[in-house]
Amino acid sequence: MDRMDQNEERAIEMLAAHGDVLINRREAVPRTDMSDEEHGRLAPLFQLAERLQENMYPVQPSAAFVRGLGKELVENAKRQIALTKRLRRAVLIGAAALGSLLSVASVVGAIVYVIARSRARAQAQAIHTPTSHAEGAPA
């Protein structure tokens, strides 16, 4: 099992090195680094990688498409940024209006509360205060 793991590890490293050579990321892997058995086993995968390298190359999008999409994106971005700014301003104005409304409401509320309280107190005093006529009455 260990030997199998080791073999697989070696195969992974060799394929990776071979792949790097194919895309010019490193110098050629010396053939002497591999046993004949390893080379025989990996040769079909090396060939497949070479086939991929030959057939998978960059394709260019048409210049008109790149230019057209670039223009569309910049225009869209401008619209989007303007919209975001407007939205942000609207939210700010809304919050400010709500804030001032709340502060006016709280002042009015406080005044109403004070008035209501003083009225209630005056009423309570009027009920509990005994009249002088009642006090001086004969038994």
Add this chain to the structure above:
Amino acid sequence: MPEDNESALIARAKEDPEAFGLLYERYVGNIYNYIYYRTGNHHDAEDLTARTFLRALKHVSRYVDRGAPFSAWLYRIAHNLVANWHRDRNRRQIISLDDLVMRALKREEPAALAEEREERDRLLDVIRRLPPERQQLLILKFVEQMSNAEIGEVMGRTEGAIKSLYHRTLVALRKELTNERDGRGKGTGRTSDG
């Protein structure tokens, strides 16, 4: 990979259309190639590339830079759009304009060239049957010529994991190609027998 000023450029792109334009110019080729190899035709590659960048523009203000390359985010958007495209395509069997043009061209080109083209088409068809992450690995490696470490950054994996995935991908691809060839061989046999 251009990392030095990329974070600054992304931050600027949230407020500045020109900065987003620069990001677009930097990555449009990569995204186009990715989509082209995933769909197999230029018409859909253009359509999906446009949709990828429009979606990126829509969401760039919410993009959080976590140190991964910006291209990783773009590839993810492209991947999702390609997945939807495959789903829709499976529902409505469509023959693309590119396919029709290619069929007409094939009839006119010399036999050797036609055979070479057919061989390439067959290889790319089999690649398109691999799981998306394996296709992405092959595209980044052979089309974009990225190192395993760079591919790891884009795909959010370690370099070792990429090497291992590359090995598994080649083994699977070889098996698929062999199955396909055997299938074709049998198919041809049956036809000639009949």
